[in-house]
Amino acid sequence: xxxAVNTVPPDTxxxxxxxxxxxxxxxxxxxxxxxxxxxxxxxxxxxxxxxxGRTLGIVGESGSGKSTTGQALLRLTExxxxxVTFDGQDVLAMxxxxxxxFRRRAQMVFQDPYSSLNPRKRVGETLAEPLAVHRxxxxxxxxxxxxxxxxxxxxxxxxxxxxxxxLSGGQRQRVGLGRALISEPELVVCxxxxxxxxxxxxxxxxxxxxxxxxxxxxxxxFITHDxxxxxxxxxxLMVMYLGRVVETGPTQHVIANPAHPYTKALISAVPTGNTxxxxxxxxLRGDVPSAMNGETGCPFAPRCPIAQDICREQAPQLRPLxxxxxxxxxxx
Amino acid sequence: MTRNVLEVKELSTWFGTEDGQxxxxxxxxxxxxxGEVLSIVGESGCGKSVTxxxxxxxYEENGSVAYDGSILYDGADLxxxxxxxxxxxxxxxxxxIFQDPMSALNPVFTIGTQLTETIRAHRNVSRxxxxxxxxxxxxxxxxxxxxxxxxxxxxxLSGGMRQRVVIAIAIACEPKILIADExxxxxxxxxxxxxxxxxxxxxxxxxxAVVFISHDLGLLAEVSHRVxxxxxxxxxxxxxxAELFSQPAHPYTRGLMASALTLTGPLTHRLTTIxxxxxxxxxxxxxxxxxxxxxxxxxxxRSQEPSTTELTGDxxxxxxxxxxxxxxxxxxxx
Numbered sequence: 001x002x003x004a005v006n007t008v009p010p011d012t013x014x015x016x017x018x019x020x021x022x023x024x025x026x027x028x029x030x031x032x033x034x035x036x037x038x039x040x041x042x043x044x045x046x047x048x049x050x051x052x053g054r055t056l057g058i059v060g061e062s063g064s065g066k067s068t069t070g071q072a073l074l075r076l077t078e079x080x081x082x083x084v085t086f087d088g089q090d091v092l093a094m095x096x097x098x099x100x101x102f103r104r105r106a107q108m109v110f111q112d113p114y115s116s117l118n119p120r121k122r123v124g125e126t127l128a129e130p131l132a133v134h135r136x137x138x139x140x141x142x143x144x145x146x147x148x149x150x151x152x153x154x155x156x157x158x159x160x161x162x163x164x165x166x167l168s169g170g171q172r173q174r175v176g177l178g179r180a181l182i183s184e185p186e187l188v189v190c191x192x193x194x195x196x197x198x199x200x201x202x203x204x205x206x207x208x209x210x211x212x213x214x215x216x217x218x219x220x221x222f223i224t225h226d227x228x229x230x231x232x233x234x235x236x237l238m239v240m241y242l243g244r245v246v247e248t249g250p251t252q253h254v255i256a257n258p259a260h261p262y263t264k265a266l267i268s269a270v271p272t273g274n275t276x277x278x279x280x281x282x283x284l285r286g287d288v289p290s291a292m293n294g295e296t297g298c299p300f301a302p303r304c305p306i307a308q309d310i311c312r313e314q315a316p317q318l319r320p321l322x323x324x325x326x327x328x329x330x331x332x
Numbered sequence: 333m334t335r336n337v338l339e340v341k342e343l344s345t346w347f348g349t350e351d352g353q354x355x356x357x358x359x360x361x362x363x364x365x366x367g368e369v370l371s372i373v374g375e376s377g378c379g380k381s382v383t384x385x386x387x388x389x390x391y392e393e394n395g396s397v398a399y400d401g402s403i404l405y406d407g408a409d410l411x412x413x414x415x416x417x418x419x420x421x422x423x424x425x426x427x428x429i430f431q432d433p434m435s436a437l438n439p440v441f442t443i444g445t446q447l448t449e450t451i452r453a454h455r456n457v458s459r460x461x462x463x464x465x466x467x468x469x470x471x472x473x474x475x476x477x478x479x480x481x482x483x484x485x486x487x488x489l490s491g492g493m494r495q496r497v498v499i500a501i502a503i504a505c506e507p508k509i510l511i512a513d514e515x516x517x518x519x520x521x522x523x524x525x526x527x528x529x530x531x532x533x534x535x536x537x538x539x540x541a542v543v544f545i546s547h548d549l550g551l552l553a554e555v556s557h558r559v560x561x562x563x564x565x566x567x568x569x570x571x572x573x574a575e576l577f578s579q580p581a582h583p584y585t586r587g588l589m590a591s592a593l594t595l596t597g598p599l600t601h602r603l604t605t606i607x608x609x610x611x612x613x614x615x616x617x618x619x620x621x622x623x624x625x626x627x628x629x630x631x632x633x634r635s636q637e638p639s640t641t642e643l644t645g646d647x648x649x650x651x652x653x654x655x656x657x658x659x660x661x662x663x664x665x666x
Contacts, residue, residue, distance in 0.1 A: 061522060062491075168609050198375040198610075199593075200375065200587060200588065200605055200609075201605075201609060203593070206603055207602055207605065227521075227595065231599070232599070252599070267595060269521040269525040270550070270594075270595050271551040271553065283522070284526075287490040287492050287493065
């Protein structure tokens, strides 16, 4: 099996580079069809790069724009502005055969293994579909590939003949992962890929993801709301709030020394299981507001424990800190 | 500590299936003390929710559902009550909140209507008095501007606010027992922290006993006094939070703790997992329920069901080999 991945020498050039990516939606403010329209900035000015064999974790709550970012970079939704470069090619300019090839080389794994598999298709058919779509191999060759990917996912060969309803959540997520990997992609976007799973199964899937990355030199964009998952899987971490990047840097460093008050709050919201010492916890007041609000000033100011007047007047820019990370906070 | 408000003894809940009668809850016993938060933890399919719903008797006994054992509350067995008497207890003496606050609220009625309906169903009070109490209880759950809140519909609220409303409805009649079934699973992490604190505070201030169901050991460690670990319908370990976390005695408890992701524990290249998955309840093995996923299984485990061993005061475990497990956990406890 000759793959593009194996022939490319290890290089430092990122396989994926995203610059100033934005996705805006026009929405009516009063709920009516004819009401005044306003712009909802689901993702605004998002930039990052992912080298081969590395993982970028994107963390944030509902409405932070993390899924929008993942979908926009794969062109599952068309970005409003910005650039996406994949292996040196401009993704947003791709058409026809080139775009189709991009769709083979960049894959997505979804959150819910129940709704992302076709209930009327056997696992084998689901796994073979990307091969048929991209005209990879002949009938016999495809069958071999399906059996090989099942083995790689830790599923017995007879699973090829089963329907999704016969599988557990963890097994379904293995199928979803197998479907993403069977076309030998170089980039996989995992959108909350382990969030619906039980803890012990979550650990199994995370181990599988690490093994596959080491073996296939895959680049991952790992989207999650759970910062403790990111700690175990990502090299780099990007924290989003209301469509904007608020902090980014090497994962272990950011978790040990969070610079942005929102990152601090996210970390302190993770239950420690420590029952002996009452720890200091920053419980944020209020909810995540809509991305339509906060036109001026820092989007986090209404919930921020250290907000000052300047925060409500002037939006902080993402600026590099001395330690190799970057944060968008006047006081970082 | 204080008196027991609920005593569950050898409770089994049977469901009739194509494969015959199966016990989703299998001889479960525990007591609930006044003002205490008792957590039930386990993976999907371990019977946590069925246990909670059996206490509320949400499955009506008919051809396909049967209960066994007893649930003593206020000097009587809930399983002996008539459906009408049970309906009076629900929401008044024992309340329940569910995982998804959207489906727990009626989308076509205002928050006010749904709150006062509950109050007036159980208390003989005027509309004005019910409204006054509704505002009071919304205040208690930290709902900002309760007067306006009464006129809102569920879809106008965020997930966190909806869950506050659900909690307000549950505590409106000052129940003795609150059952919270994964109340924060559908919420964002920062909102989860708010809701968990709220439940702990309400339990403390009102002397209400709480059964807190969760799959997240880290989360429940912060709110509970005692924890019951369930696997395949059985309680395999029960103890105070301190006992359970410092000396987990059942291999399943240890597995859950080791596979939980933390921000503070050692960062290993490979995460610890529990081999395999929870089997279907119809495939319950003879002997110990955990035998197929356990690293310490012996022939005795495969033939004979472990009896409950009392370790210290409150701490009990169902494992034949609990005293032969390695003394110290690898790495830190979760």
